[in-house]
Amino acid sequence: MLKLLARLAMSGSVLIALLILIQGWLPDLLPGIVISYALVYGPRWIWLLPALLALLLIVKLKPPARILSVLSLAVIIRFQDLQLSFPSPGSPQLRVITFNAGQGSFAPFLKDLVDWHDADVVLLQEAGESFTKRAFGDEWFTHCHFWKCVASRYPLEHTGLLHLNAEAEWGHFAAMYQIQWQDQIVNLANVHLATPRPVLETLLNLSPDPQMASSHHEKRRLQASFLSSWAKQNQPVIVGGDFNMSEQDPLYGEFFSGFGNAIDQAGSAVNYTKYTSWHGTRIDHVLFGEDFRANQAEALEEIGGDHRAVLAALSLQ
Numbered sequence: 111m112l113k114l115l116a117r118l119a120m121s122g123s124v125l126i127a128l129l130i131l132i133q134g135w136l137p138d139l140l141p142g143i144v145i146s147y148a149l150v151y152g153p154r155w156i157w158l159l160p161a162l163l164a165l166l167l168i169v170k171l172k173p174p175a176r177i178l179s180v181l182s183l184a185v186i187i188r189f190q191d192l193q194l195s196f197p198s199p200g201s202p203q204l205r206v207i208t209f210n211a212g213q214g215s216f217a218p219f220l221k222d223l224v225d226w227h228d229a230d231v232v233l234l235q236e237a238g239e240s241f242t243k244r245a246f247g248d249e250w251f252t253h254c255h256f257w258k259c260v261a262s263r264y265p266l267e268h269t270g271l272l273h274l275n276a277e278a279e280w281g282h283f284a285a286m287y288q289i290q291w292q293d294q295i296v297n298l299a300n301v302h303l304a305t306p307r308p309v310l311e312t313l314l315n316l317s318p319d320p321q322m323a324s325s326h327h328e329k330r331r332l333q334a335s336f337l338s339s340w341a342k343q344n345q346p347v348i349v350g351g352d353f354n355m356s357e358q359d360p361l362y363g364e365f366f367s368g369f370g371n372a373i374d375q376a377g378s379a380v381n382y383t384k385y386t387s388w389h390g391t392r393i394d395h396v397l398f399g400e401d402f403r404a405n406q407a408e409a410l411e412e413i414g415g416d417h418r419a420v421l422a423a424l425s426l427q
Contacts, residue, residue, distance in 0.1 A: 116167035120179045127182035130157075130189050134360040140320040143327050144313060147306055150356045153389030154190050159184035161186050189358060191392055193377040194229045200405035200425035204291055205229045206372075206396055207410070208350035209419035210302070212236030217244035219413040224261075227410065231289065233260040233350045235302040256284050258300050258351075264289040269297075272336050274329065282382050283333050284351075286340070292426060296399075297344040301351035303333050306359075330354075331361055338365035346401035348424065352417065353395050369397040372407035372422030381409040398421035403427050 133149055134140030147287070149157070161183040168176050207229045211220065224232055224245075234242060239254040242261060246252055251266040252259065260266060266287055273282035287298040309323045334355070341347045355362050357371065373381045373392070382390030394417060396407070405421035413419070 112167055113170045116164060116170040117175070119160045119164035119167065119247040120171060120175050120182075123164050123182040124178050126157045126160065127185040130185055130358075132224065133361050136360070138311060138324070138327055140318060140323055143309065144318065146360055147309055148313065149189075150230065150358050151306055151310055151391065154391075155389065157186050157189065158183075186190050191357065191382075192379075193373055193381060194199065195376050195378055196292075197376055197406040197423075200403065200423070202292065203353060203405055203423040203425050204231065204296070204348075204402075206231045206233070206348060206350055206422045206424065207419050208233040208235075208300075208352075208394055208396055208422075210235040210352040210394060210415065210417035211241065212415055212417075216414050217241050221245045223410060223413055223419060224339065229421070230263045230291075231298065231348075232261040233298070233300040235300070235352045253287070255282070257281075258285045258302060258313065260285070260287055260298065260300050262287075262289055264291060272299075272333075272340060272343075274332055274336075284337055284340070286344075294346060294426070297341075297347040299337065299341065299351070301349070301353060303337070303352070303354045304330050305354040306330065318336065324398075334361050334365040338368075341397070341399065345399045347399045349398070350396040350420070350422070354393050355395075356391055356393055357395075366395075366397060369399060370402060371416070372396040372398070372404040372424065373409070373420065375404035376407040376423075377409075378414060380406075381420075383409050383420060384416065394418075394420050396420055396424075398422075398424060401426055 133146045164179040211234050236257050237259045242252050242259040246261045250261045252261045253268050269288055270286045271282040272284040284299050284301040285304055289296050312319050340351050383392050383394035402424045405425055410419040410421055
């Protein structure tokens with residue numbers, strides 16, 4: 111009985127590991143989208159269970175199966191999005207915070223967080239002008255466009271918007287700015303990309319909608335493509351915000367893997383930025399071009415709402 115259980119656990123862990131490894135090459139059809147979204151945006155700790163069971167019963171497996179079990183466990187652990195980097199010295203630093211301030215955040219708490227971490231630039235999503243003014247007063251340079259706001263210790267110039275429909279200004283997914291820092295013009299993008307939630311909800315309700323899943327996935331692809339193209343053409347650049355996209359999402363790999371990710375470079379341990387009642391994920395990022403490197407990065411303490419802010423301390427290379 112234990113041998114059978116060990117084989118089943120090993121087979122399950124190998125299958126999960128293989129899906130993790132190939133999900134970036136799955137076609138953008140309903141089966142591929144379902145597998146990718148379930149792996150990336152579901153509770154990832156669940157995928158550890160068969161691998162851990164196989165490890166517990168490893169003495170019941172033959173040597174080749176033991177090797178497969180250990181390799182599968184390594185792949186699944188890596189998929190949990192853990193960082194093992196450490197802060198590195200660098201001076202001077204541009205300290206950037208990005209934060210989705212929706213769902214119950216409080217302006218005084220945000221200002222305390224910003225002051226404590228000595229931030230220079232703050233990118234806010236789901237925040238209005240009144241919220242931003244309460245948090246930063248007249249001491250900072252601020253600008254808001256609908257529900258995206260930026261606060262900066264340096265003079266701020268708004269340079270444009272990105273949206274899929276040029277006639278619908280309210281539907282933009284990125285607002286662009288420039289600041290001058292260390293005698294350089296630095297381009298900033300404050301982003302809030304489309305969420306995969308509509309597709310996930312149909313899966314949870316066991317009522318998948320192929321047409322909706324395909325069109326929504328294509329919308330996310332187009333947003334990522336436009337943003338990536340803009341960032342590549344506007345160096346030096348910092349892109350921060352609520353990407354609604356995990357780094358393991360194939361779309362991230364296709365469009366953003368060429369940029370530095372602050373938490374990847376300088377974060378450690380677990381840095382989830384969005385929590386549900388039973389799992390967490392990292393969908394808020396600070397990315398940058400080849401002119402910068404990250405010296406420090408972390409997901410900050412909770413100050414209300416359902417996201418955590420990300421701090422990135424960046425220096426010029």
